[in-house]
Amino acid sequence: MLNVKDLHASVDGTAILKGLNLSVRAGEVHAIMGPNGSGKSTLSKIIAGNPQYSVDKGAVEYEGSTGTIDLLSLEPEERAREGVFLAFQYPVEVPGVQTALFLRAAYNAVCRHHGVEEMDPIDFDVFLHEKMKMLDMDDKFIDRAVNVDFSGGEKKRNEILQMAVLNPRLAILDETDSGLDIDSMKIVSAGVNKLRNRRNAMVVITHYQRLLNYIKPDIVHIFCQGRIVKSGGPELALEVEERGYDWLMK
Amino acid sequence: MNKLFKDTPFFESLLAAGLPVGPLAERPWPTTREEAWRYTDLSGLAQARAHIPRRVEGTLPASVKALLPKDFQGVVLLNGIPVEALSSFEEETNQRTVQLSLSSSGSGSGDLFEAVNRSAGQAEVRVSVAKGADLSVPFYVIHIMNAVGEGALVCPRLVVNLAEGSRLRVVEMFLGHEVKGYVSIPVAELSLADGAGLDYVQVHDHPPVACHVGRVRVDGARDSQASVLTVTNGAAVFRQDLLCDIRGEGSTVSVNGLHALKGLRHADSHTEIRHHEPASRSEQLYKCVLDDEARSVFNGRIVVDQKAQKTNSYQLNKNLLLSPDARVDTKPQLEIHADDVRCTHGATIGRVNEEEIFYLQTRGIGREDARRLLVRAFMDDVISRLEDPGLREILSRKLKESYGF
Known part of the structure; x- marks a missing residue:
């Protein structure tokens, strides 16, 4: 589904990714771990299309609705409509834009792209409440402006709500566990697990092995200095938790 | 020398239309040299030849009717x-x-x-x-x-x-x-x-x-x-x-x-x-x-x-x-x-805010739509303070249909 080939990328002239290769297939969950500054978040931002990051070399191929596409040639909104989703590490506050309106605009933009009939506000309300229930969210939540005055946990839950609404084929969760207490993490993880199926894939970026007890990965990658230095099964995360990263950086 | 009201064609036209503006003749005409009018140039108005409209028969324009x-x-x-x-x-x-x-x-x-x-x-x-x-x-x-x-x-x-x-x-x-x-x-x-x-x-x-x-x-x-x-x-x-x-x-x-x-x-x-x-x-x-x-x-x-x-x-x-x-x-x-x-x-x-635009884009909303949504949100902040829901609706439509935002 996703093929990252020899990706080199920089921000403000500083090279961050230095020849990254990553292949993700439908049905798989990949976890990415690694020390600060190793390029984990940069990868997520490049896949989402953040204009602040520049790709200097390499390619990102993605299985879209019309076959293999060059993801980097698409605008951020086109990537989203093709089923790429990034759960932000720091979700952006959007003052004045009501969450319910935002979610419906997003949902319908994806519908239009695929030639599917848009949902009217009443049907969408029912649909949305189903998803909110799954994440144990308060009804009033969607009347508030997007992420404005949300607690850290609420922001992260809102990201997963958006994921549930948009039902992406490739979801990248960028440190979704940071800022979550243990109960919230269980709820969010349960939500993520419900969205998991054979046709979609997830890439979970985290600092802590703890999250991987709830969202069980098939493959764990360790990032270091803009490259993957080691890949393995779930046991690799446990090993890193115990031994740190130093032994991998040699 | 400061301009006086009587020096403007506007004054002339009001006088010609029969308005009793005579006593205002010596009043100064505001110019951009004055602090209160520094950014609002009335030289166009000074040149305006105003007339008093006669009674016009009319109906309520459909656009106005639809609004009320x-x-x-x-x-x-x-x-x-x-x-x-x-x-x-x-x-x-x-x-x-x-x-x-x-x-x-x-x-x-x-x-x-x-x-x-x-x-x-x-x-x-x-x-x-x-x-x-x-x-x-x-x-x-x-x-x-x-x-x-x-x-x-x-x-x-x-x-x-x-x-x-x-x-x-x-x-x-x-x-x-x-x-x-x-x-x-x-x-x-x-x-x-x-x-x-x-x-x-x-x-x-x-x-x-x-x-x-x-x-x-x-x-x-x-x-x-x-x-x-x-x-x-x-x-x-x-x-x-x-x-x-x-x-x-x-x-x-x-x-x-x-x-x-x-x-x-x-x-x-x-x-x-x-x-x-x-x-x-x-x-x-x-x-x-x-x-x-x-x-x-x-x-x-x-x-x-x-x-x-x-x-x-x-x-x-x-x-x-x-x-x-x-x-x-x-x-x-x-x-x-x-x-x-x-x-x-x-x-x-x-x-x-480019960050906000990007966030909306990553959810499938096109760049122009995202921008429009954010601009409307900026404006709605003022309108949403009105208590009367009918009035909020009128203004919301006005912004979109007449103002083009």
Whole structure:
């Protein structure tokens, strides 16, 4: 589904990714771990299309609705409509834009792209409440402006709500566990697990092995200095938790 | 040498139209050399050859009809002349009286334009609300300018008197309809007795070549609550002077505005809020969105008299620039003569936040749609403060359908 080939990328002239290769297939969950500054978040931002990051070399191929596409040639909104989703590490506050309106605009933009009939506000309300229930969210939540005055946990839950609404084929969760207490993490993880199926894939970026007890990965990658230095099964995360990263950086 | 009113073709044309403007001849004509008119150039108006529109028969334009509630209460004026057939109100109920008359051409009090308004002796709409009456259904005063020929002069006057403890909502609209230029110089005088409450909304939709110089006066007695909102798409020249005198303890005025400007449009809001008595409160929020080469001016003056202790005053002007060629001039002016007061003011000028746009894009919303959504959110902040849902809807449609935002 996703093929990252020899990706080199920089921000403000500083090279961050230095020849990254990553292949993700439908049905798989990949976890990415690694020390600060190793390029984990940069990868997520490049896949989402953040204009602040520049790709200097390499390619990102993605299985879209019309076959293999060059993801980097698409605008951020086109990537989203093709089923790429990034759960932000720091979700952006959007003052004045009501969450319910935002979610419906997003949902319908994806519908239009695929030639599917848009949902009217009443049907969408029912649909949305189903998803909110799954994440144990308060009804009033969607009347508030997007992420404005949300607690850290609420922001992260809102990201997963958006994921549930948009039902992406490739979801990248960028440190979704940071800022979550243990109960919230269980709820969010349960939500993520419900969205998991054979046709979609997830890439979970985290600092802590703890999250991987709830969202069980098939493959764990360790990032270091803009490259993957080691890949393995779930046991690799446990090993890193115990031994740190130093032994991998040699 | 400073220019005098009599030196302008505008003055000549008013005299020729039979308006008693003679006594105003020696008044100075405002130029951009004067601080109060620095950013609003009236040289175009000085050259305007105004004429008084004759009675025009007309129907309510479909676009206006679609905007209003089906059973709206209020007065419709075409080119300054009340049209009974289009209006709908009871002259007298036990709660309220509405009188239509010709404005008495009184003394030349007030500034030049207020004096011109009086000299024109055009229609005056006077709404008086009885003690304790609570009228939540908005009363509309709708000015439609559709006179043929440029330079039609429209000088209406609205007088609202609220007796003790009464409440009223008034919506005054200035709508140019399939018309080129005109000059509108309206005056609104709103006075609130003890404990009265008024929601007053002014909605403008002018063609780009119109010239509008308006004045609103608010006079609030003890424990009164006045809320004024001006929503405008500007004009060739759009100027509003809003003067509030807070004369009673415990009273509050809330003065808000929205400039939504495109093309070469201009809008200048001058507010002046005078706290005369202790423990009163004023709050102002003016938001301005500017595209293309539009220009917006906000000048907010707050005067706190020496005895007006415990005054609470808050002012904020937020500007959103959508184009590198748009321009904003904003200026707070605080004159505080009391020592135990709380006054804050602020102004911001910014562009649409790229991070917010990107966030919306990552959810499938196209860049242009994202931008539009954010601009609307910026503006809705002002409109959402209105209590009346029907009115919020009217303004929301106006922004989209007429202003193009």
